[in-house]
Amino acid sequence: MTRIQYQDCIEACLKCMNACNFSYVSSLKEYDLALLRDCIRMDRECADICAYAIQAMTRQSPFVAEICRLCADICEATARECGRYEQTHCRNCINACLECARACREISDAVAVMI
């Protein structure tokens, strides 16, 4: 597993962090903020684990498989949460989260096979 092989997953995590943090900031500006409270919280959870996974991959952490698996779990939960809302920033989150989850599971499985 070289740095280059992580590249797609790092990009997917960055896009997901971007989408989640954009949804977080956008939700906090909405008039009907109260409806979005769970979304706000999940967005930040997801952005945090994506940031953590990105750093872990760039430093070739010995725990990349475990960290990416956790990131995938949180991404999928965030996608489900975002699926409850009609806002564009929430809809955009769903795709970014699911794509990130897919990329993270690919890394996680690939690393697990190598050990």
Next chain:
Amino acid sequence: MTRIQYQDCIEACLKCMNACNFSYVSSLKEYDLALLRDCIRMDRECADICAYAIQAMTRQSPFVAEICRLCADICEATARECGRYEQTHCRNCINACLECARACREISDAVAVMI
């Protein structure tokens, strides 16, 4: 500057992160959530820099002075923001932020003198 001398500041940062994140979670549960949108955002900003400063001190970062100065700035801004609200969790944040800011400036000044 030994690890022991950082201890008080680490404790102040931990208390501040705790108060800010508690205020963040509590704000997201409030009925009048919309009034608290700026508070929610500042709480998380402050918790994040506190977490960063704690790690920096425990690893004796060469940039402790700069990191603690930034932490103090953000803590003071968060204290001002929390001062606009009557909620108990916001009032508790003010003290924790100001105490953390004070401890961070002490470290920052002490390290700067040594260099």
Next chain:
Amino acid sequence: MTRIQYQDCIEACLKCMNACNFSYVSSLKEYDLALLRDCIRMDRECADICAYAIQAMTRQSPFVAEICRLCADICEATARECGRYEQTHCRNCINACLECARACREISDAVAVMI
């Protein structure tokens, strides 16, 4: 699961981060640095996940169980790595890591039962 119930685990994570980062800094100052390369790397991995777990608990993350389980896994691996060295800072790490792993598993199990 209230904030208070997380307190012991937060303290254990802080002690572990402190011990690991102290071992990291101390290892980088050692004459026989080359012998400690794996230890240096694990120390930082462990400090990073401890910092992450602390923040997650203070913000009452919905993923506390999963994050603390990962933290426990990494703490145990770090304790095994540190067990290969005679340096005092490595020996001190072992206890801090094992104590943190124990506290994290307790939280992880307790949260899992509640869900």
Next chain:
Amino acid sequence: MTRIQYQDCIEACLKCMNACNFSYVSSLKEYDLALLRDCIRMDRECADICAYAIQAMTRQSPFVAEICRLCADICEATARECGRYEQTHCRNCINACLECARACREISDAVAVMI
């Protein structure tokens, strides 16, 4: 200052974090590890602040100017440290750090003007 305007700086920070963490991992594998002890430490300091700055930009932090200024300072210090070594991974770090510092100062100055 929109998300799109941060994009170049986020990319520069990601490249810098990548280069620094690659240098960190590579340094820890080197035979003459002892010569690289200061480099190892600076690499991780730089990677950490880059990760922090990336998240801050994606969440449109009210402290982007201050955080990016700190990131630039640490990048420049890391570039100076890496300039003392002949290893390819250190040479690659210099450029990535200086480019990141430049992008961070641009953001920092642009945001400061807007306030």
